[in-house]
Amino acid sequence: MTIQIDRYISDAEIEAYATGILQKYGRQYKPIxxxxxxxxxxxxxxxxxxxxxxxxxxxxxxxxLAKLVARGHPHPVLEIIVxxxxxxxxxxxxxxxxxxxxxxxxxxxxxxxxxxxxxLLLPDTKEESVTLCRMNLDEERDRNAKxxxxxxxxxxxxxxxxxxxxxxxxxxxxxxxxxxLYSLKDQFRVTISALTNRLKELHMVVITPERKLVxxxxxxATHSYSLWE
Amino acid sequence: xxxxxxxxxxxxxxxxxxRDLAAQVGIDFTYLSKIxxxxxxxxxxxxxxxxxxxxxxxxxxxxxxxxxxxxxxxAVLEESPQAVELLRVLSERKLPDETYRQMLELAxxxxxxxxxxxxxxxxxxxxx
Numbered sequence: 392m393t394i395q396i397d398r399y400i401s402d403a404e405i406e407a408y409a410t411g412i413l414q415k416y417g418r419q420y421k422p423i424x425x426x427x428x429x430x431x432x433x434x435x436x437x438x439x440x441x442x443x444x445x446x447x448x449x450x451x452x453x454x455x456l457a458k459l460v461a462r463g464h465p466h467p468v469l470e471i472i473v474x475x476x477x478x479x480x481x482x483x484x485x486x487x488x489x490x491x492x493x494x495x496x497x498x499x500x501x502x503x504x505x506x507x508x509x510x511l512l513l514p515d516t517k518e519e520s521v522t523l524c525r526m527n528l529d530e531e532r533d534r535n536a537k538x539x540x541x542x543x544x545x546x547x548x549x550x551x552x553x554x555x556x557x558x559x560x561x562x563x564x565x566x567x568x569x570x571x572l573y574s575l576k577d578q579f580r581v582t583i584s585a586l587t588n589r590l591k592e593l594h595m596v597v598i599t600p601e602r603k604l605v606x607x608x609x610x611x612a613t614h615s616y617s618l619w620e
Numbered sequence: 621x622x623x624x625x626x627x628x629x630x631x632x633x634x635x636x637x638x639r640d641l642a643a644q645v646g647i648d649f650t651y652l653s654k655i656x657x658x659x660x661x662x663x664x665x666x667x668x669x670x671x672x673x674x675x676x677x678x679x680x681x682x683x684x685x686x687x688x689x690x691x692x693x694x695a696v697l698e699e700s701p702q703a704v705e706l707l708r709v710l711s712e713r714k715l716p717d718e719t720y721r722q723m724l725e726l727a728x729x730x731x732x733x734x735x736x737x738x739x740x741x742x743x744x745x746x747x748x
Contacts, residue, residue, distance in 0.1 A: 420635060432637050441628065441657050442638070444650035462657075470657060475650050 394461075394504045395524060397535040400542050402592075408500050409549035412438065426560065427580040428551050430489050434496050440469050442492065447474040450525065456480075457491040459498050462520040467508055469523075471495045486581040490547050497546030498524040502539055548589045551581050557589065566596055567604040623685040628656040630675045645670040662686035 413423060416437045423429070434440050447455045456477055461467040471492060481488035502524050524539055560578065564571045576586040590596040594607040631641055638656070642649035645667055654660035662668065665688055672679040683690055689697065696703050 431639070435638060436632055436635065439632075441653070443653045443657050443659065445654065445659065478650075 394507045394510070395539075396502050396504050397539065399538075400501055402545060405497075405501065405542060405545050406549045406554070409546055410553065412496075412500070412550065413553055423553070423556070426552075426556055426578045427489070428553065428556075430492050430496070430551060433550075434471060434492060438496065438499070440471055440496070440499060442471050442473060444473050444475040446476050447472060456487065457495050458525065459495045459503075459523045460520040461508065461523060465509070467521075469499060469503065469508070470520075471499075484582065486576065486579075486585065489551060489580050490582065490585060493547035493551050494543045496550070497543035498539065501542050501546060548581075548585060548592070552579055552586065552589045554593065557593070558595075561590075561595060566590065567606065569602075569604065572604070622658055623662045623682065623687075624656045624658045626682065626685055627671065630677045631656075634675050636675065641671065641674060644674050662688070665691060 412433060413428070416429075416433050417423060419437055420432070431442065435442055447458060449455065454477065455474055457471060457473045460470050460472055462470055473488065473491065524543070557579070560575060564575070566572060566575070572586060572590075573583060576583045579586065581589075587596070587598060591598065597605050597607050599605060631638070638652050639649045642652040647663060647667060651660060651663075655662060662685075663671075665683060665686075668682050668686055668688070669679050671677070672682050680690070697707070
């Protein structure tokens with residue numbers, strides 16, 4: 392029985408889920424007033440999903456950084472498994488571990504029907520765990536699977552780069568300058584592409600085909616954006 | 621309750637992250653993450669005691685949950701077949717608390733105190 396939820400979720404709703412979790416962390420622990428967002432603590436201490444480091448084999452020939460699984464009989468619990476064999480990669484490419492964690496949290500928040508979790512693993516099931524929200528090669532054309540991935544990415548951006556923190560950080564610096572953005576991505580512990588995507592989504596910056604950073608300029612910029620991208 | 625689950629609960633009550641706890645007790649945080657979900661066996665008695673100190677938790681409770689016999693008790697059990705027999709008899713019966721209290725008093729009144737345990741024993745009595 393599936394416990395996955397496939398539906399259209401608006402950007403505003405995704406942002407609201409992320410903001411709600413950040414506020415809960417603020418109430419229970421301490422308000423987040425500066426980057427980076429402590430995503431590992433949020434998942435571990437507030438959302439209460441164990442994060443386990445263990446080896447994850449490649450999936451259909453592709454490396455896997457992290458995954459969301461349900462484990463245990465007869466009452467399965469969710470866990471986020473982070474591939475411990477990718478620690479060097481995570482260390483080398485700062486922000487990738489945090490983004491992977493936030494992405495899996497996105498699946499948990501947006502795509503898991505928690506009320507039906509106990510129906511997932513039947514008592515006579517031999518399987519040790521079930522991987523959730525995984526995209527298979529034969530599913531690549533599956534609109535739902537792609538949409539789930541897109542939504543989880545969106546959630547990760549919203550929770551790691553909350554609008555208030557991002558706007559406050561950008562207000563103090565010249566964001567039309569690449570070195571500034573590289574400094575910002577270090578502060579938020581995200582990748583440069585994650586940061587620029589978020590800034591573009593929020594219409595805070597436009598990247599020209601010549602890789603120049605320019606301010607968003609209403610209709611013209613929106614039109615150009617769609618042509619360039 | 622399982623050791624790992626209890627450890628995770630205690631850590632969360634104290635608002636300590638896995639990485640912080642692991643660093644404080646000198647183990648790898650990836651190992652701690654496995655212990656908490658039961659994927660790895662509990663650590664050594666020394667590490668468990670260290671964890672209990674950091675989390676301000678009951679050392680004996682954690683050691684028991686880990687299925688370990690504390691070193692000092694292990695030595696007694698190895699030396700004294702009667703002690704083993706006593707524990708076996710106790711494990712087979714459900715005795716009232718009063719009986720345990722009387723047995724403890726009797727044991728504490730004994731003249732023979734194990735070498736090196738005198739101060740600890742006296743401390744126990746003072747606490748009572």
